[in-house]
Amino acid sequence: MGQDTADFHWTKHPEATQLVVDALQAACRAAPWLQNFQDNLHRYTGTRLLDWIDRIVVPQPADAVRALGFIPVDVSSDSADSPPLWRHAHAKLPDVISRDSIAADQRSFLAIKVESMVDFLVAHQQDDAEAVLIGQPGSAMRRALVNKPEGWEIWVIERHGGWHWNVVAPPDLTSIAETAESFRLRPRNLGDDDRGFDELEKRVQEAIARVGVARACDEFFAAERAFWQGRNQAGRLQYMRQERFGLGWANHDHHTYRSSRHCFYRLVQVLELLGLQCRERFYAGREAGWGAQVMEQSETGIVVFADVDLAPDEIVRDFAHEPLISRSQLGTVGLWCALHGEAILQAGMHHLECQFDFEAARAQLTELGAGSMNPFTDLPHLRQSFTVGERWPIAESRIAQALEKGWITSEQADKFRKEGAIGSHLEILQRNDGFKGFNPKGISDIILETDPRLQTQETQ
DSSP states (O other): OOOSOTTOOOOOOHHHHHHHHHHHHHHHHHOHHHHHHHHHHHHHHOOOGGGGEEEEEESSOHHHHHHTTEEEOOOTTSOTTSOOOEEESSSOOOEEEEGGGSOTTSOEEEEEEESOHHHHHHHHTOGGGGGGEESOTTOSEEEEEEEOOTTEEEEEEEESSSOOSSOOSOOOHHHHHHHHHHHHTOOSOOSSHHHHHHHHHHHHHHHHHHHOHHHHHHHHHHHHHHHHHHTOHHHHHHHHHHHTTTOTTTTEEEEEEEOOTTTHHHHHHHHHHTTOEEEEEEEOOTTTOEEEEEEEETTTTEEEEEEEEOOGGGGGSOTTTSOOOOOSSOOHHHHHHHHHOOIIIIIOOSEEEEEOOHHHHHHHHHHTTOOBOOOSEEETTEEEEEBSOEEEOOOHHHHHHHHHTTSSOHHHHHHHHHHOEEEEEEEEEEEOTTOOOOOHHHHHHHHHHTOGGGOOSSOO
């Protein structure tokens, strides 16, 4: 995991990536079913099989795995026969198991991550998988063996917090259902943002008491993705494409929230309750006018990018935890919140970013009517682009307040009344060489480009 510093930089890890790629290619050569699945993923979803792998056995011994930057994962709550799991300390890669940690006569294996194992089995008509289905409905982990070619086992795995391979405890289905329902039905607009955060914190604390931090986090972000998807057509389209194969949003990379300065520390408090820890901070320069705190929950793999208007001198302070004083002028992030509401309350996420084959996903979605903006990052190790923004109507009360406070002009107010303003996107991302970070310059450019004051129907 990264560090909570402004100057921390992620690096590329091509050797570690190649280790995983080689193992995956060996599995595809041994398993025609897996090769066909990989081809269909690319053709019909614009995604890469590599980005759907949860864990995979690699032929190298443990010492070689460690030398490439992988570190042991604590799976002490798993049973003694679980093979040691390794996770890369500074790369976005699947977990690996060294070949020398499993029996000589045991097959190598890999697991494909999905949101719902049942959806996957139905989509692929894997009726016989019931014989090797592990885990009860609602469990924190369920897996099923779906293909068994020579020398390999291909599994599908559904996880809701934790990185376990074996069943830990039977689920409390009532508590899980109550938690999911509480998050889906929470009131997002109570007329006062502080009241909204009070209610949100109360529901998060109740969820943790019922199901624990990891499961509460998993259920919370499932509800957040559903709310965002209901307000984003590109998201609904891509979700249907991925659900064709029973995958859901298991390829999510990060969830992006925009916050007003007044509410930013409260947003961070809620995320920390859910087990997210501060990773690197972002500040793209004096002219950018914004900053961000990246946060990660290690048990669930949830990453959040939290944006806020920020002054140059504020990067040296702990802006994630110290309240920020409201300002008379708003930047892109602040105005978005003024027009739409807090992302974690009224508006929903600004965007969900998932991992794709960059060119394939953009071309396929454009052909289906969901075009993309120009890439804001186009590097060998990182490529990023927004889909054309979803334009939302703006409440007259919000337009009037923005006009009264001088945040917008009369001309801009009239435009918002007629056209609304862009609220959300799906972000198409491709990571190479295990690069886990972001591109501050590219993000700063897209922040400016998505300023509501600069948008028209033609510039989305």
